[in-house]
Amino acid sequence: MFIIFNKEIKNYFDSLYGFVMVVIFFLINSLIVWFFPSTNVFQYGFGSLDVFFEIVPYIFMFIVPALTMKSISEEKNLGTFEILLSQPISLQNIVFGKLLSSWFISFLLVFFTFPYWISIYNLSNPIGNIDSLIIINSYLGLILLVGSMNSIGIFFSSLSQNQILSFILSAFFCYFLYEGIDMINYYDSINYSDSFINHFSFSHHYLNFTRGILQLNSLIFFLIIIVLFFTMTLFNLKREIK
Amino acid sequence: MKKNLKVNLLSKLYGRKKALNKISFNINEGEILGLVGKNGAGKSTTLKILSSLLDFEGDVLISGMSLKNSDISIKKKIGYLSENNPLYTDLYLHEYLDLIGNLNGLVDKELYKRKQLVIKLCGLTGFESKKIKHLSKGYKQRLGVACAFIHDPEILILDEPTTGLDPIQIVEIRELIKKLSHNKIVIFSSHLLSEVNEICNRVIFLDDGIIILDSSLKDLKKKYKDSSLEKIFDTIINN
Numbered sequence: 001m002f003i004i005f006n007k008e009i010k011n012y013f014d015s016l017y018g019f020v021m022v023v024i025f026f027l028i029n030s031l032i033v034w035f036f037p038s039t040n041v042f043q044y045g046f047g048s049l050d051v052f053f054e055i056v057p058y059i060f061m062f063i064v065p066a067l068t069m070k071s072i073s074e075e076k077n078l079g080t081f082e083i084l085l086s087q088p089i090s091l092q093n094i095v096f097g098k099l100l101s102s103w104f105i106s107f108l109l110v111f112f113t114f115p116y117w118i119s120i121y122n123l124s125n126p127i128g129n130i131d132s133l134i135i136i137n138s139y140l141g142l143i144l145l146v147g148s149m150n151s152i153g154i155f156f157s158s159l160s161q162n163q164i165l166s167f168i169l170s171a172f173f174c175y176f177l178y179e180g181i182d183m184i185n186y187y188d189s190i191n192y193s194d195s196f197i198n199h200f201s202f203s204h205h206y207l208n209f210t211r212g213i214l215q216l217n218s219l220i221f222f223l224i225i226i227v228l229f230f231t232m233t234l235f236n237l238k239r240e241i242k
Numbered sequence: 243m244k245k246n247l248k249v250n251l252l253s254k255l256y257g258r259k260k261a262l263n264k265i266s267f268n269i270n271e272g273e274i275l276g277l278v279g280k281n282g283a284g285k286s287t288t289l290k291i292l293s294s295l296l297d298f299e300g301d302v303l304i305s306g307m308s309l310k311n312s313d314i315s316i317k318k319k320i321g322y323l324s325e326n327n328p329l330y331t332d333l334y335l336h337e338y339l340d341l342i343g344n345l346n347g348l349v350d351k352e353l354y355k356r357k358q359l360v361i362k363l364c365g366l367t368g369f370e371s372k373k374i375k376h377l378s379k380g381y382k383q384r385l386g387v388a389c390a391f392i393h394d395p396e397i398l399i400l401d402e403p404t405t406g407l408d409p410i411q412i413v414e415i416r417e418l419i420k421k422l423s424h425n426k427i428v429i430f431s432s433h434l435l436s437e438v439n440e441i442c443n444r445v446i447f448l449d450d451g452i453i454i455l456d457s458s459l460k461d462l463k464k465k466y467k468d469s470s471l472e473k474i475f476d477t478i479i480n481n
Contacts, residue, residue, distance in 0.1 A: 007341060015332065078325060079328030082295060082328065083324065083342075083389075084345075085295050086293045086295055086320070086322040087317060087345040088292070088314050088345065089345055241295065241297065
């Protein structure tokens with residue numbers, strides 16, 4: 001599994017592809033968090049990273065599908081997936097190695113936003129006047145959220161040999177699970193005071209983390225999504241081998 | 243123990259179409275078997291099954307171990323070169339050999355030794371630090387064979403190994419296969435009967451998923467009084 005993991009990580013950074021992703025991610029984030037007049041933290045008036053945690057899931061809705069789109073679909077298209085399958089490594093390990101590598105890249109992107117936290121910490125008056133516990137919790141929620149998005153991305157990458165189609169499908173599905181369910185819930189709420197489908201929304205569980213609430217069911221929800229789409233990827237690939 | 247491969251009542255269905263219909267054959271160490279047939283005869287399907295890339299009915303025994311019921315490590319006994327020889331073209335040649343070696347459990351000194359050996363045997367010396375995408379078709383094919391061979395498998399499975407090569411490269415790959423076949427079971431498929439004639443000591447003709455002939459090349463030439471393989475194939479197909 002670590003052989004596949006290493007291969008994938010190398011693949012991201014051997015080409016311009018990985019660096020472009022990193023640059024785009026930090027450019028958009030920095031502009032929103034530090035520069036744009038309507039969103040920058042200086043306008044906000046509080047020592048908080050709320051703006052960042054609010055905006056970053058939308059950026060990952062594009063970054064994660066871009067990271068995962070070629071993961072399996074390109075290999076199937078080029079025929080190299082057959083090479084992997086003919087080696088003494090299980091399909092589970094191949095897919096897990098790929099999932100872990102794209103999740104790790106996403107994790108690195110999240111990790112390198114820590115200077116934002118340090119900056120806000122030092123800019124606060126008095127210094128350190130921020131709720132670091134909420135920020136830690138939010139980071140945990142974000143890592144789980146991007147893990148789920150990666151699992152979804154890998155699944156859609158396994159469905160087609162067309163990378164663009166994989167990208168569009170996984171971006172749409174991530175958006176639907178993050179915000180689409182909320183939209184449906186909005187109409188649902190007209191008739192029902194407490195909506196059941198709300199519990200299937202990414203934003204519902206993620207926002208729990210950003211509010212500083214560490215709920216076990218939110219943690220389990222994201223883990224279930226990761227395992228579910230991982231299993232669906234395996235199922236789909238096994239079906240093709242038959 | 244002598245290495246052998248037993249294929250027993252092997253069948254494969256694609257939807258309702260029978261790609262293979264209960265084919266059986268045995269191969270022993272030192273034999274080079276050529277699988278011959280028209281397009282859709284079942285050659286690639288047979289090779290993919292033997293490389294455990296497809297599910298199947300029947301049984302395949304590699305030196306007594308069942309391909310169906312054994313764990314994944316049985317794949318270490320097999321070296322496979324796919325029809326179009328797909329490669330990770332962004333990798334350097336040595337990186338690619340490392341990757342395939344690692345996947346087959348080779349590390350450190352053992353990997354280094356095997357790598358040096360296959361580079362030498364396959365005539366890839368001097369190309370180790372070249373990116374695969376910059377290699378010629380012939381060298382890419384050599385690399386494909388080198389990867390199939392790096393972990394010293396019992397069985398080498400080569401699907402159309404000379405497709406798309408120029409005449410000189412074809413001769414080079416033929417020589418390479420002959421060189422690597424020592425103490426191994428080699429199975430390869432080809433449209434070119436001349437190639438089978440050059441390399442193999444045994445041939446299986448497949449048609450519509452069934453074996454219509456399984457014979458040593460020597461016996462075949464004796465029986466058909468030195469006719470060319472093309473003529474023999476035509477005669478058998480038309481009968």
